[in-house]
Every structure is written in structure tokens, then in C-alpha cells.
Amino acid sequence: PYLWVFNQGGPNSCSIDQLSLPSGTPTGLTRDVFLDFNTTFGLQTGLSGGLFVTDQLVNGERSIGGMIQGNPSNVIFAYELSDPIATGPDAAIDGASANGYTIIPDEQAASLNLTATVSNVSQGGQTIASANVDFTVRDGSNAVVFTDQQTVTNLAPLASVDVTSAAWTGAMLDSYSVEALVTVAGAQSDTFPTNDSSFAVVIIDDTTYARDDGFVSGSSLSIGGAAAGFIGQEFDITVTDTLSGAQFWLESPDLGDTVRAVVIPMGALGPQGAPIGTSDDLIITDTTAQLYDLAFQGGVELTAGNAYFIGLEETVNGSLTLGTTQNIFTPGKGWVFFNGQWNNSEDFNFEVAYILRGIFTNDITISIEDDINTELTVYPNPSDDYLNVLVSNNNHSDLGIRIFDLQGRTMIESAIPANEHKAQIFVGELSQGIYLLEVDSPEGKQVKRISIK
Secondary structure, eight states, rough: OEEEEEEEEEETEEEEEEETTOOOEEEEEEHHHHHHHHHHHHHHHEEEEEEESSSSSSSOOOOEEEEEEEESEEEEEEEEEOOOOOOSEEEEEEEEETTTSSSSEEEGGGGEEEEEEEEOOOOSSSEEEEEEEEEEETTTTTTTEEEEEEEEEEEEOOOOOEEEEEEEEEEOSSEEEEEEEEEEEOOOOSSSSSSEEEEEEEESSSSSBBBBBOOEEEOOOOOOOOOEEEEEEEESSSSEEEEEEEEEEEEEEEETTTEEEEEEEETTEEEOSSSSSEOOOOOOOOOOOOEEEEEEEEEEEEEEEEEEEEEEOOOTTTTOOOOSSOOOOOOEEEEEEEEEEEEGGGTOOOOEEEEEEEOOOOOOOOBBBTTTOOOOOSSSSBBBSSSEEEESSSSOOOEEEEEETTTTTTTEEEEOTTTEEEEEEETTTOOSSEEEEEEEETTTEEEEEEOOO
């Protein structure tokens, strides 16, 4: 909770100074940035430029960075920014989610609980007597569609507790923002309010169930050996539904390897028994990182009130490099069958979400009546340069096109003009990963998953 100023004072005109808030009084903490970088980059002189704080540079860390306007070259720098040490009560919250899911099929979204983790990060030994946790959900138009408040009591120093909201019902196909806010109640006050909120995006889709955010940051550990292994994630089934396939990202598959998707019921200690569904086999013919789809012929019926492991089987011939993301992680939901037994992914220090989704046979879509029928074609998919977006007949009004990531951020906007049926969109500047393409008209919208390779 400080103001950081990168100013052209000091002996080298590159000084970061810390100011107290709200007074604006210097704390005495200062850093001559020039001296940290002038030798490495051969700087003769420098002037302070821009300054920023972010949690997107190093996973799990905050960074403070900026620009030295240097001679003979400019330098972009970053430091680790440590959290302040709280001596009084300090409630913190993180991990806001729809029970760990990023995309949920509408059939499974009839009743959702939101979750977050509240911690007392005070170093002063003070118990937080009472704190309120407020959950707020907003739809794609920013309208509030759900609120709920839960209370946490007697939270000891350095302790954490998982908080679950009441059921959110009535979710429709849309992209929703979720906020969890913790407030210290009663006579106590929160030392640092800057860590009191946590945000997430959840997409209600017609077919897809996912725990990842679509950004590939690595690949899974190899689980091959004397026998085949399994790796995947646990999914809750609230309404009986038919699993038709699995969608997954392989980062660097082995040529000639065979991969198949499996479904196994969850037991008390993990996946239990033999697979109740096995997909078609995928024989790797291309070692390029890409998104794959495998079908369960005839589908696999998953019954309400149960949880299931959806994963991939690794053969002994290759190394299964299932894509992962480090931006989101739900403890106890990733599973690995290795050396004859099941373990959670975190047992191997693998705190990630797998880019592996269940695909369900829900045919409900949002159609664009009159202007565009339900046949929307997007190709090539995956793509690394241009996407072609086709509607099956000429529309009578402009159709908006939006490409957004799985955190709900709009990346590209375009349109199909009235009385035309095609648009070509350049996607070459998007990062590798999975995105959603939305076509919108006054009568409704359709959404397609796209992959950027």
C-alpha cells in the first residue's frame, strides 16, 4: 500500500522512491536503478522513464518494472516486489472460481457454488474475529446476476480457510466475471486492503467442461514406464449427461506414439476401477504442438451426483506431453497413475491445470434467427495467421465478431457487413493457446472455440 515514484532526481537521474499513503510522505526507501544495470548494458547516462507493477511477469510474484531511457540504449527492468509485512490483522483472499472450473457446460451449470480461500496473513499474532466474504457475479454486459455473503470467524494468524457461496442458479450461455471480496468486520480494521479481492472469469458453454485458462505454459511430467499410465482431471457431474469426447493440447508429442482418452469413476481415494469409456486411438503423425479432439464412439453416460476422471492414457512407447497452464490450479483435482498407484498432481510438485476438457453432447445453441442460421464455419482451426469466418447465408444487418481469451478479455474485434457472409481475421499476433470466437447480431449470438498455434 505505497506509491512508488520513478523520478529523475538523485545522482544518476534514475531513482525509485517509496511514499506513504495517503500522506505522500517519503518513507526513506529508495533505489538507484542506474547502478544496478549500467555496467551490464554499458550505459553512459540514463533518465527514469515509465514505471509499473504487475503480477503477470513471474507466476505467484509481484514485480515492479520500468524503463531506463539510457545512452546508448534503453533498458527495460524489473525487480521482485515483496509483500508488506502486516503487524495487525490482515485478511487476504485469492483463488476465486466457480469451484475450480473455467468453462462449464450449461447442463452442469444449473446450480453452481463459488469458492475462494481466505487467509490471515498478519505477522503480528492477531486473530481475525470476524470477516465477511462477498461474492459478486456479473454477466457479459456487466450486469450483476448473483450476490452472496459468507462469514469467517476466529481466523488464526497465518491460517487459511476455504469459503463456499450459496448456490448460483440460472446461469445462461455467457462469459461471467466473478469477484470475491473479504472485509474485516467489527472493531478490528484491515492492515492492508490491497489483498482483499480476487477475480476470475467463468464461461457457460454448450458443450465444454474445463479447468484451464487456455494459455499453454508447459507440458506434463512423463508417466511412461514398464506399464501404461494415466494423467488427467476430475470433473463433477450434477446432471446426467453424455460425454462425447475429449479435447486436449499436446506440447511436443512423439512421432508414432498412440494416445487415447479414458473415463474412470472417482472413488474415495481417487479414480477407481477400469475405464468405463475409451476413445478412438490417436496415432501421432505430426510433432507440432497443437489441439486434438478424440471421440468416445456412442458416448459415455455419466450419472448425476458422481465425479469422474477424464484423462489420457500414455503408452510405453512415448512421452505424453499434455499441455499445462500455471495460472490456475485447484488442489486435489489433477490425478496421475504412476508406478501402479494414483496420486494427485501436487504430490509430484506439479501445481498446474491440464489443458484437457470434456466435451458433452449438448446440442443447445444460441441461434441467430433470420439474419444467420446455426451453421457458422471457422477455418483453418487451429491457425497461426488468418481465420476465415463464414455464415451460411447473407445476413441483413452487420454481424459483430469478437475473439476473447478464457479470462474474458477481448483480443480482436471485427465484423461481417450486412448482406455479406464472410470475414477474414488476422490472428498471427495472438499468443499460442485456446480462445473463443463470438458472432453477435441483434437477435442472438454463437460461440466457437478456436486454437492458435
